[in-house]
Amino acid sequence: MKFLANLLDKARPKFEDGGAFRPMKPLFDAIDAFMFNPLSQAKLAPHARDPLDVKRYMSMVIIALLPATFAAFYFYGWRMLPVIMVSYMAGGAVEVLFAVIRKEEINEGFLVTGLLFPLILPPGLPLWMVAVGVIFGVLVGKEIFGGTGRNLFNPALVGRCFLLLSYGGPMGGAWIEPGGGLFGRLFEYKSVAVDAVSQATPLAQAAAETPVITPLGDLFFGNVLGCAGETSALALILGGVLLLLFRVASWRTIGSTLIAFGLMTALLVGGDINTVLFHYLAGGLLLGTFFMATDPVSGPSTNGGKFVYGALIGVATALIRLKTPLVEGMMFAILTGNMFAPIIDEVFIALHVRRLQNEK
Amino acid sequence: MKPRGGYNVNPIGGPSLDIEKLAPPKMLCIPLSSKHLTFSELSVADGDTVTCGQTLAVDPESFSVPLIASCGGVVSLTKLDGHIVIENLSCPSDPAPTPEVPLHAPYDAGHAAENRQKLLELGAWRFVSNARTHKVADPEGKPSAVIVSIVHLEPFVAHGGAICKDKVDELVRGMEHLQSLLEYQTIHLVMPDVKNALAQKIQETIRGHAWLKLSEVPLQMRYPFDNQTLLARHLGLFDKGGETVWYIPAAGVLAFDNALSYGQPTTTSRISLAGPVVKEPKHLEVKIGHPIADILDGRLNRDQDVRVINGGILTGVQIPAEQTGVGVECSGITVLETPTVREMFGWLRPGADRRSFSKCFLSALKGTFKENLSTSLRGEGRPCVSCGHCVEVCPAGIMPNLIHKYLFSDELELAQKLRTDLCVECGLCSYVCLSKIDLYDQMARAKVQIAEELGQPEDQQVTEEPETEVLV
Ligand code: SF4
Ligand code: SF4
Numbered sequence: 138m139k140f141l142a143n144l145l146d147k148a149r150p151k152f153e154d155g156g157a158f159r160p161m162k163p164l165f166d167a168i169d170a171f172m173f174n175p176l177s178q179a180k181l182a183p184h185a186r187d188p189l190d191v192k193r194y195m196s197m198v199i200i201a202l203l204p205a206t207f208a209a210f211y212f213y214g215w216r217m218l219p220v221i222m223v224s225y226m227a228g229g230a231v232e233v234l235f236a237v238i239r240k241e242e243i244n245e246g247f248l249v250t251g252l253l254f255p256l257i258l259p260p261g262l263p264l265w266m267v268a269v270g271v272i273f274g275v276l277v278g279k280e281i282f283g284g285t286g287r288n289l290f291n292p293a294l295v296g297r298c299f300l301l302l303s304y305g306g307p308m309g310g311a312w313i314e315p316g317g318g319l320f321g322r323l324f325e326y327k328s329v330a331v332d333a334v335s336q337a338t339p340l341a342q343a344a345a346e347t348p349v350i351t352p353l354g355d356l357f358f359g360n361v362l363g364c365a366g367e368t369s370a371l372a373l374i375l376g377g378v379l380l381l382l383f384r385v386a387s388w389r390t391i392g393s394t395l396i397a398f399g400l401m402t403a404l405l406v407g408g409d410i411n412t413v414l415f416h417y418l419a420g421g422l423l424l425g426t427f428f429m430a431t432d433p434v435s436g437p438s439t440n441g442g443k444f445v446y447g448a449l450i451g452v453a454t455a456l457i458r459l460k461t462p463l464v465e466g467m468m469f470a471i472l473t474g475n476m477f478a479p480i481i482d483e484v485f486i487a488l489h490v491r492r493l494q495n496e497k
Numbered sequence: 498m499k500p501r502g503g504y505n506v507n508p509i510g511g512p513s514l515d516i517e518k519l520a521p522p523k524m525l526c527i528p529l530s531s532k533h534l535t536f537s538e539l540s541v542a543d544g545d546t547v548t549c550g551q552t553l554a555v556d557p558e559s560f561s562v563p564l565i566a567s568c569g570g571v572v573s574l575t576k577l578d579g580h581i582v583i584e585n586l587s588c589p590s591d592p593a594p595t596p597e598v599p600l601h602a603p604y605d606a607g608h609a610a611e612n613r614q615k616l617l618e619l620g621a622w623r624f625v626s627n628a629r630t631h632k633v634a635d636p637e638g639k640p641s642a643v644i645v646s647i648v649h650l651e652p653f654v655a656h657g658g659a660i661c662k663d664k665v666d667e668l669v670r671g672m673e674h675l676q677s678l679l680e681y682q683t684i685h686l687v688m689p690d691v692k693n694a695l696a697q698k699i700q701e702t703i704r705g706h707a708w709l710k711l712s713e714v715p716l717q718m719r720y721p722f723d724n725q726t727l728l729a730r731h732l733g734l735f736d737k738g739g740e741t742v743w744y745i746p747a748a749g750v751l752a753f754d755n756a757l758s759y760g761q762p763t764t765t766s767r768i769s770l771a772g773p774v775v776k777e778p779k780h781l782e783v784k785i786g787h788p789i790a791d792i793l794d795g796r797l798n799r800d801q802d803v804r805v806i807n808g809g810i811l812t813g814v815q816i817p818a819e820q821t822g823v824g825v826e827c828s829g830i831t832v833l834e835t836p837t838v839r840e841m842f843g844w845l846r847p848g849a850d851r852r853s854f855s856k857c858f859l860s861a862l863k864g865t866f867k868e869n870l871s872t873s874l875r876g877e878g879r880p881c882v883s884c885g886h887c888v889e890v891c892p893a894g895i896m897p898n899l900i901h902k903y904l905f906s907d908e909l910e911l912a913q914k915l916r917t918d919l920c921v922e923c924g925l926c927s928y929v930c931l932s933k934i935d936l937y938d939q940m941a942r943a944k945v946q947i948a949e950e951l952g953q954p955e956d957q958q959v960t961e962e963p964e965t966e967v968l969v
Contacts, residue, residue, distance in 0.1 A: 142839065173842075174844070174873075176837070178804075178873060180935075181935050182813060184813065185810050185873075186875050186876070188876075189855045190844065191932055196845070286883075384855060385855075433884055440885075496916060497735035
C-alpha cells in the first residue's frame with residue numbers, strides 16, 4: 138500500500154505541467170484517484186460534504202448488475218470474460234482519448250456502459266463486433282454530446298442499435314444454448330452458437346407462424362436463448378431491487394414503465410394474464426427498465442416527467458412487440474424515450490415554474 | 498405551507514450545553530463587517546480612549562445600528578485591517594452586580610417609540626431582522642407578525658438551549674418588552690417540541706401573563722427549518738403579499754431585556770466552539786472582539802491542518818483565525834480538520850461509518866449516528882448526473898440542478914423564472930451533490946446577480962407596506 142502510494146507520488150511530476158507525459162494526465166489522475174481518495178477539499182461552504190461521489194454512485198449500479206452478469210457466465214460460459222474485457226478496454230480507450238483531448242477528467246460513467254453493453258448483446262457475438270459497438274456507442278452516444286452528464290441517448294443502446302442495423306445477422310442469431318446443472322457453463326468457453334439457425338429466442342418463437350410459448354419458469358431463471366444478461370428475470374429483479382434500495386434508480390420510472398407495459402400488453406392480448414407475464418419476463422424488458430430507462434442522464438430530470446417517460450417506454454415496448462414485425466421493442470422504446478425526455482422535461486419545468494409563481 | 502426537504506447532517510463534535518465564561522482578553526479585535534452589517538461610518542479616531550458601551554462606528558445602510566465597545570480602552574484603527582482594535586482594556590473582571598428589577602415588565606405601549614430608539618442606541622436593534630431579506634428591520638416600521646426563535650439547527654452553531662441557559666426569566670421579560678413595542682401583532686415563539694425541558698420552562702414562566710400575545714410553534718427539528726425565511730413561509734406569514742415579518746433570535750430578546758430592563762448594552766455573546774478537533778466542544782461566553790487565536794489556544798487537539806470557520810459547517814465562512822476576533826454576528830466557531838491521509842480504495846469500502854443522504858453505504862442500515870467530518874470534498878468534481886438529490890433536499894422547493902444548468906449557459910432569465918430568489922441559502926444542495934458542484938455558492942451569487950441585473954419581475958413585485966407613522 139505504502140509502496141503503491143510512493144510509486145504514484147514519484148510518477149506524478151511526469152504528468153504535471155512540463156512533465157513528459159502531460160497529455161496523459163487524465164489517465165494518471167483517474168488511476169491515482171481510483172487507488173487512493175484524493176485530498177481535495179471543499180473550498181467553499183459547506184465546509185464538509187456528503188460521502189457519496191460519482192464513483193460510488195456508479196459502482197452501486199455495477200453491484201446491482203452483478204447478479205445478471207453472473208447469470209450470463211453461468212448460462213453462456215466464461216467467454217463472457219473476454220467479452221466484458223473487450224467492452225471495457227475499447228470503451229475505456231475512447232473515454233481516455235476524449236478526456237485527453239478535452240483536458241478533462243475521465244468520467245466514471247463508462248464503467249457502467251462497459252458492463253451493461255455486453256449484457257445486451259447475443260453471447261456468441263464476435264469480439265471485434267463488441268469492440269466496434271462499444272466504440273460507436275461511447276463515441277456517438279456520449280462523447281459528441283460532451284461526455285457523461287450531457288448525453289442525450291443511452292450510450293450502450295446507441296452501440297447496440299448500431300450493431301443491429303449494421304450486422305443484423307449475428308445480432309439476431311449468435312445465441313448460445315444455455316447451460317444447466319450446478320455449474321452451468323461456468324467452466325466452458327463457448328464461442329460459436331450451435332444450431333444457431335434452428336433456434337430462436339422466446340419472443341421470436343412466440344411471434345412465429347406457429348407460436349411456441351416458452352415456459353414461464355424457464356424465463357424466470359433464464360435458461361433460454363437471448364442476450365447475455367437479459368434472460369434471467371430472477372437475477373435482474375434482484376438487481377432492480379438493489380437499485381431501488383440504494384435509491385440509485387428512480388422508483389417513478391421503474392414503476393410507471395412496468396405498469397404501463399403491463400396494461401398496454403394486457404389490452405393488446407385481450408387480458409390473458411399468462412401472456413402478459415410471459416412478456417414481462419421475456420426479452421430485454423426488465424434489464425431495460427431497471428438499468429437503462431433509469432439512467433438519470435438520458436431520462437428526464439423532473440419527478441413528474443419520470444412518470445410520463447416511464448409510461449411512454451412501457452407503452453412503446455408493448456406496441457412494438459405486439460403490433461410491428463419486430464419481436465423486441467425495448468431498445469427502440471428507450472431510445473424514443475430518450476428523444477422525448479427533454480420535451481417531457483420542458484412541460485414539467487413549465488408546470489414547476491407555474492407552481493412557483495405565487496410562492497412568496 | 499408544508500415544510501419540505503431538509504436534512505440533518507449529524508457530525509461528531511457538537512457543542513455541549515456547558516458554558517465557560519472567558520476572562521477578558523488583553524485586547525479586542527472587533528471586525529467592522531459581518532454577514533449582514535458593515536460598520537463603515539467610524540465614530541472614533543485612532544488613539545481615542547473609549548468607555549464600555551460607547552459607539553465605535555455605525556452601519557449607515559442598516560438604520561445606523563451601532564458597533565458598541567464591549568470594553569473600555571484605547572482604540573487603534575491601524576493595527577488590523579478591517580478591525581477596530583481596543584488595547585489597554587479596562588474591563589472590570591467582576592462586573593457590578595446587576596440591580597434588582599421586577600420579574601415581569603409592565604405593558605408599556607406608551608413609550609414604544611422611545612424604547613425603539615433606546616434599543617437602537619444600545620445596539621440591541623441589530624438582532625431584529627426582516628425575515629425576507631435577513632437585513633436589519635426598520636426601527637420605525639410596522640411588522641405584520643413577529644417570529645422569536647430559540648432554535649438553531651445548523652450543526653455546530655450556538656445552541657438555543659445554551660443561549661437561554663439560566664436566562665428564562667430574562668427571555669420572557671424580553672418578550673414582554675417586545676410586545677410593548679407592537680400593536681396587536683402576534684409573537685410566534687418557535688421552540689423545540691413541547692416535551693423539551695427548556696420549552697417547558699418557558700411555558701411555565703409565561704403562564705399567567707395574558708397580555709403576552711404568543712403563539713407557540715413547535716418546530717420540526719430538521720435543518721434548516723429554523724431559517725427565518727422558511728419559518729415565515731411555513732407559518733404562512735408572507736401569504737397576504739409583501740408583508741414585513743420580523744425575526745428575532747433568543748440572543749436578541751435577551752439583548753432587549755438588557756437594554757430595557759437595565760439600560761445596558763449587550764457586550765458579550767454566547768458562542769459555540771465546536772468541531773471534531775476541539776478538545777471539549779462547548780459554549781463560551783466572550784466579549785465581542787475577543788481574539789479567535791486566544792480562544793483556540795490550548796483548546797484544540799492539533800495545531801496544524803485545521804480550518805477555522807466563523808459559523809457552522811454548512812454556511813459558515815472560513816476565517817484567518819490569527820487575525821480576527823469574535824464579530825457581532827458570530828454564532829459559533831467551528832474547527833474542522835483538513836484531510837492529510839489518502840485512503841486506499843475509499844470508494845469501495847462498505848461505509849458503515851459514512852453517513853450519507855443517499856442509501857449507497859452500509860450505514861443506510863443503521864439508525865442515525867454521528868459522523869466524523871473533515872473539510873474533505875470526498876470525491877471529485879464532475880458534470881451533473883441528474884441524480885436529483887439536490888432537488889429532494891432543497892427546503893425551498895426549487896431545482897438547484899436545473900438552475901445550475903441555466904447559469905452554466907448564462908441564461909439568467911430562466912434562472913429567475915425558476916425562482917432562484919426563493920433559495921434560503923442553507924447549503925444542503927452543495928452538501929449532498931455527488932458531483933461536488935458548488936450549487937450553494939452559485940445560488941447565492943445568482944440571487945444577487947438576478948436582483949441587480951433583472952430586478953423583480955412585475956408579477957412578483959413585492960408591494961412595500963407604506964411607511965406610515967404607526968407608533969403609539
Ligand atoms: S437551493 Fe438554496 S435553499 Fe435550496 S438547498 Fe440549495 S442553498 Fe438550500
Ligand atoms: S445533486 Fe448534483 S449531480 Fe445530483 S442532480 Fe443535483 S447537481 Fe446534479
